[in-house]
Amino acid sequence: GENVEQHPSTLSVQEGDSAVIKCTYSDSASNYFPWYKQELGKRPQLIIDIRSNVGEKKDQRIAVTLNKTAKHFSLHITETQPEDSAVYFCAASNSGAGSYQLTFGKGTKLSVIP
């Protein structure tokens, strides 16, 4: 089955700096890669996703890049703000398998220092 590794497990940045979180996956058939943000005690919420036919996707201060050859994808947050502090999870899915299961990384706790 799929295995997703996520690094780093914790990340502290100064407000206004950029943050990068990286994930690798094992199943070359995976074709959907979402990123979820989970604030303390809350439910995970989708912030951005990318499909395997696209190399990069941006949404304001957030971007995701995908390298299918190396089987890794990254989340980039620019101009970080205190409200970006949360746990971020990457995930991978093979929708061709029909089940749309997501395999999650273990999460990165991002702290933005004012």
Next chain:
Amino acid sequence: DGGITQSPKYLFRKEGQNVTLSCEQNLNHDAMYWYRQDPGQGLRLIYYSQIVNDFQKGDIAEGYSVSREKKESFPLTVTSAQKNPTAFYLCASTPGGYNEQFFGPGTRLTVL
């Protein structure tokens, strides 16, 4: 806020007791999922169901059971066979043929 509800928000159980966590959605989604979240472990899949009256084991199904008698409902029972049930449980759903999963607010289960 997403149309997925979970109850109760907090649940306390004595050792040896079975408990059932509720998950309801009014989004007309076909597929529903149960995850367990432990600190530093991410989200691990317990069970999932793609259609009514059908469900599949996930990665950590031992000690858990589910049913899917209605499209809107996917309850999870934590049995006494689950050795370490204290955790945060999240339910999610997704429309058929679509990847994005929408999560409920979660239930925090504590075994006393």
